[in-house]
Amino acid sequence: xxxxxxxxxxxxxxxxxxxxxxxxxxxxxxxxxxxxxxxxxxxxxxxxxxxxxxxxxxxxxxxxxxxxxxxxxxxxxxxxxxxxxxxxxxxxxxxxxxxxxxxxxxxxxxxxxxxxxxxxxxxxxxxxxxxxxxxxxxxxxxxxxxxxxxxxxxxxxxxxxxxxxxxxxxxxxxxxxxxxxxxxxxxxxxxxxxxxxxxxxxxxxxxxxxxxxxxxxxxxxxxxxxxxxxxxxxxxxxxxxxxxxxxxxxxxxxxxxxxxxxxxxxxxxxxxxxxxxxxxxxxxxxxxxxxxxxxxxxxxxxxxxxxxxxxxxxxxxxxxxxxxxxxxxxxxxxxxxxxxxxxxxxxxxxxxxxxxxxxxxxxxxxxxxxxxxxxxxxxxxxxxxxxxxxxxxxxxxxxxxxxxxxxxxxxxxxxxxxxxxxxxxxxxxxxxxxxxxxxxxxxxxxxxxxxxxxxxxxxxxxxxxxxxxxxxxxxxxxxxxxxxxxxxxxxxxxxxxxxxxxxxxxxxxxxxxxxxxxxxxxxxxxxxxxxxxxxxxxxxxxxxxxxxxxxxxxxxxxxxxxxxxxxxxxxxxxxxxxxxxxxxxxxxxxxxxxxxxxxxxxxxxxxxxxxxxxxxxxxxxxxxxxxxxxxxxxxxxxxxxxxxxxxxxxxxxxx
Numbered sequence: 321x322x323x324x325x326x327x328x329x330x331x332x333x334x335x336x337x338x339x340x341x342x343x344x345x346x347x348x349x350x351x352x353x354x355x356x357x358x359x360x361x362x363x364x365x366x367x368x369x370x371x372x373x374x375x376x377x378x379x380x381x382x383x384x385x386x387x388x389x390x391x392x393x394x395x396x397x398x399x400x401x402x403x404x405x406x407x408x409x410x411x412x413x414x415x416x417x418x419x420x421x422x423x424x425x426x427x428x429x430x431x432x433x434x435x436x437x438x439x440x441x442x443x444x445x446x447x448x449x450x451x452x453x454x455x456x457x458x459x460x461x462x463x464x465x466x467x468x469x470x471x472x473x474x475x476x477x478x479x480x481x482x483x484x485x486x487x488x489x490x491x492x493x494x495x496x497x498x499x500x501x502x503x504x505x506x507x508x509x510x511x512x513x514x515x516x517x518x519x520x521x522x523x524x525x526x527x528x529x530x531x532x533x534x535x536x537x538x539x540x541x542x543x544x545x546x547x548x549x550x551x552x553x554x555x556x557x558x559x560x561x562x563x564x565x566x567x568x569x570x571x572x573x574x575x576x577x578x579x580x581x582x583x584x585x586x587x588x589x590x591x592x593x594x595x596x597x598x599x600x601x602x603x604x605x606x607x608x609x610x611x612x613x614x615x616x617x618x619x620x621x622x623x624x625x626x627x628x629x630x631x632x633x634x635x636x637x638x639x640x641x642x643x644x645x646x647x648x649x650x651x652x653x654x655x656x657x658x659x660x661x662x663x664x665x666x667x668x669x670x671x672x673x674x675x676x677x678x679x680x681x682x683x684x685x686x687x688x689x690x691x692x693x694x695x696x697x698x699x700x701x702x703x704x705x706x707x708x709x710x711x712x713x714x715x716x717x718x719x720x721x722x723x724x725x726x727x728x729x730x731x732x733x734x735x736x737x738x739x740x741x742x743x744x745x746x747x748x749x750x751x752x753x754x755x756x757x758x759x760x761x762x763x764x765x766x767x768x769x770x771x772x773x774x775x776x777x778x779x780x781x782x783x784x785x786x787x788x789x790x791x792x793x794x795x796x797x798x799x800x801x802x803x804x805x806x807x808x809x810x811x812x813x814x815x816x817x818x819x820x821x822x823x824x825x826x827x828x829x830x831x832x833x834x835x836x837x838x839x840x841x842x843x844x845x846x847x848x849x850x851x852x853x854x855x856x857x858x859x860x861x862x863x864x865x866x867x868x869x870x871x872x873x874x875x876x877x878x879x880x881x882x883x884x885x886x887x888x889x890x891x892x893x894x895x896x897x898x899x900x901x902x903x904x905x906x907x908x909x910x911x912x913x914x915x916x917x918x919x920x921x922x923x924x925x926x927x928x929x930x931x932x933x934x935x936x937x938x939x940x941x942x943x944x945x946x947x948x949x950x951x952x953x954x955x956x957x958x959x960x961x962x963x964x965x966x967x968x969x970x971x972x973x974x975x
Contacts, residue, residue, distance in 0.1 A: 341906025514561030611670030616699030625670025696754025
């Protein structure tokens with residue numbers, strides 16, 4: 321193989337499967353050339369393909385496929401070589417392919433686009449209407465037409481990152497479009513047919529402010545009114561679309577202190593209400609424009625960020641009068657070089673805070689003393705984990721224990737906190753329902769749980785081998801990880817070198833689910849539903865297997881109630897983690913070896929019948945390929961070793 325061979329070799333990117341498993345979409349990229357998007361049905365028939373396309377995704381119901389159409393890479397490189405300005409370079413387009421009638425629509429000059437996460441039927445996108453080439457042509461045409469020099473008009477408002485861009489809301493079924501001018505932010509609700517956006521307005525047509533559109537009834541509410549220079553941050557709708565949160569900066573001056581305000585809107589109200597401003601924030605904090613805004617799953621709480629006051633620059637000093645000096649001290653918690661690297665993040669640092677929408681109560685969760693926060697039960701929980709690494713940052717420079725922290729629990733109803741674990745060697749997490757904090761103590765090589773209600777600390781795997789048995793570095797061994805929790809935080813599933821173990825989080829009693837150690841086979845659970853937060857023991861579990869002796873891998877089906885399972889497929893290949901269709905048992909996966917390229921395969925969860933969907937590199941058949949052989953030997957100190965011997969093409973062991 322030489323460099324020209326690498327240039328013609330394809331690699332598969334971003335494979336996705338439709339909701340019912342009827343369609344598979346992926347892109348092929350050859351060397352550094354343009355991507356080639358393909359859509360195939362479950363039988364492997366080519367439905368659609370398009371060159372220079374990437375980032376394909378199906379709508380939630382998989383009736384449409386959307387993808388980005390790029391300009392030819394060679395053309396862009398040549399234009400850059402000719403010093404063509406960035407504004408004059410070709411812009412991306414969107415391709416919308418209707419899988420029902422197999423029609424394609426292209427939309428040019430697109431800046432950004434979004435589709436709903438848990439429903440279908442609409443796409444929203446912004447485009448750049450002030451394309452440089454178009455404007456140049458218009459100016460030339462106007463000069464040729466006008467013979468008399470007219471008095472120049474008042475400066476016309478133009479689309480820009482400051483003024484906003486035209487937003488198009490397109491109905492995918494009817495192709496009907498609505499245009500909103502000068503939009504700066506926009507977002508869909510996760511589960512409801514609702515869209516929110518902010519605009520700087522268009523004189524005589526649309527007022528500046530924030531709007532919420534019900535796409536089901538095609539009605540729009542003007543929920544916040546302000547002047548055209550107002551800036552909006554972190555526009556966020558709740559999952560149901562009934563609540564909206566956003567940060568407002570209505571100060572049109574260039575003051576260093578930005579008087580950010582947090583607003584919230586509910587569908588039962590006409591206008592958004594002021595929730596937090598400089599007068600109601602905790603002392604020494606302000607509303608952050610960088611902190612994320614989220615709602616709890618039950619939509620009773622609004623989470624946002626507070627920030628420290630800005631460092632105000634003395635504008636009376638001349639540049640020559642400003643002293644630029646670095647002062648290094650031996651007892652800095654962070655090395656000065658690290659501080660320089662992280663200075664941008666430090667300026668944007670925010671401290672998570674909760675506002676109870678019904679009780680109209682504000683509780684600050686994270687503070688300077690405990691700057692890190694973890695929420696429980698998708699924000700529904702009454703408690704949060706807060707932690708700080710500051711007491712151990714200096715010593716971490718020579719101990720290399722960079723995760724050591726003090727862990728505390730804070731009550732989100734009253735703001736009262738209590739210390740849980742001092743000098744915890746690793747970061748703690750919440751169980752799905754928030755009943756336990758848990759983690760892995762790498763110093764003791766032990767998994768632990770902390771019961772939030774009883775304050776009980778339990779060492780689950782003390783004295784047992786749940787750490788890396790083959791660790792040969794001068795550091796504490798890592799864990800093998802965990803699979804997750806069962807329903808209602810009943811038990812936690814933890815991995816050792818080979819097997820899956822089920823542990824009671826309160827008393828540490830355990831049960832081994834698989835029998836891998838006896839046959840040197842590793843079992844790992846595959847999470848097929850990304851939306852399910854727990855491991856459902858009432859359903860069959862799919863596991864990936866790997867045998868350390870033969871190096872074979874495959875898939876294994878485990879039945880929890882019967883405490884046994886069966887090997888579905890096994891072979892001298894490396895199998896990928898399968899991706900399952902949302903509404904069926906159809907999966908896509910790959911297998912690969914030294915001789916076999918990882919093409920996409922489709923099957924059901926039995927894996928008895930597999931169909932090859934892609935053939936990315938048919939030219940491989942024309943090559944005289946080498947072979948691979950598993951070999952065993954002993955090291956100089958007597959340790960048994962295993963390796964892969966790669967033999968060149970036409971290898972003759974007798975020569």
